[in-house]
Amino acid sequence: MTASLSRTLNAIGLLAVCLVLLVAFVDQIAFGDLPCPLCLLQRAGFVGVAFGLALNVKFGPRPSHYAIVILSAFCGGLISGRQTLLHIVPGTGTYGDALLGLHFYSWALVLFCVIILGCGLMLLFDQQFAGDNRPLGARAATFGLAMVVLGFLLAFGNGASTVLECGGGLCPDNPTSYQLFQKGP
Numbered sequence: 001m002t003a004s005l006s007r008t009l010n011a012i013g014l015l016a017v018c019l020v021l022l023v024a025f026v027d028q029i030a031f032g033d034l035p036c037p038l039c040l041l042q043r044a045g046f047v048g049v050a051f052g053l054a055l056n057v058k059f060g061p062r063p064s065h066y067a068i069v070i071l072s073a074f075c076g077g078l079i080s081g082r083q084t085l086l087h088i089v090p091g092t093g094t095y096g097d098a099l100l101g102l103h104f105y106s107w108a109l110v111l112f113c114v115i116i117l118g119c120g121l122m123l124l125f126d127q128q129f130a131g132d133n134r135p136l137g138a139r140a141a142t143f144g145l146a147m148v149v150l151g152f153l154l155a156f157g158n159g160a161s162t163v164l165e166c167g168g169g170l171c172p173d174n175p176t177s178y179q180l181f182q183k184g185p
Contacts, residue, residue, distance in 0.1 A: 001125035003060050010056040011144040013118065014151055017050045020111060021154040024104060028161065034178075037171045038083045042108045043158050045076020049115055050151040057144040061128045066119045073119070077112035080105045 024043060027033045035043065052068030059065075083105040122128075165171060167179030 001122075001128045003128050003130070006061040006122065006125070006128035007057050007144055009122070010053045010061065011147045013115075014050055014053040014057060014144075014147040017046055017053065017115075018147065018150045018154055020108075021046055021050070021151075021158060025154065025158060025161070027104075034165055036083075036173060038079055039104065040162055040165075040171060041079045042076050042083070042105065043162075045072050045079060045112065046108075047151075047155045047158065048072025049076070049112075050155065054148045054151050057148055061122075063123065063129065066123055070116055070119050073112040073115040077109055077116070080108035080112060084109050 021043065024035070024039075028035060049069050049072045052065050052070075052072060055065040055068065056062065087103070087105070161178075162171075164178045164181065169179070172179075
């Protein structure tokens with residue numbers, strides 16, 4: 001696998017992570033389904049994954065970039081696994097709406113596992129690290145840069161909405177409104 005192909009595959013992975021963040025963000029904005037603290041931490045895990053993938057796209061593939069992706073996905077997987085276990089017992093209720101039969105935290109657990117598996121497979125191809133410094137084609141570079149920008153915008157948007165929701169303090173367990181928009185005493 002060449003460095004160019006690796007960058008393209010990382011850009012496609014970054015697109016997939018951006019779609020995950022976008023779906024969660026649209027669900028929050030359009031349907032008023034505010035994320036709980038564990039949901040916010042899972043989004044942070046996806047942002048960490050996006051950061052590692054963006055490093056691979058922008059600066060070329062490196063094992064350290066894949067390590068960022070794997071560690072972020074591992075942390076996100078632990079958090080989503082905890083939330084899944086909190087709601088797996090019948091009668092304990094769920095948090096949020098289901099998408100294609102699974103709740104977002106269950107999807108997050110599956111996706112974090114897929115991300116770890118995908119990075120493990122990518123690390124099997126040593127040739128991508130051989131220092132192929134040839135410039136990327138214009139279409140590949142444009143697509144990769146667009147994914148990096150989209151990832152940055154989604155990370156910024158999710159961060160800003162978290163500040164609005166939590167108001168600079170602890171986030172409520174079951175948020176019903178944005179604390180920064182509430183009138184004080």
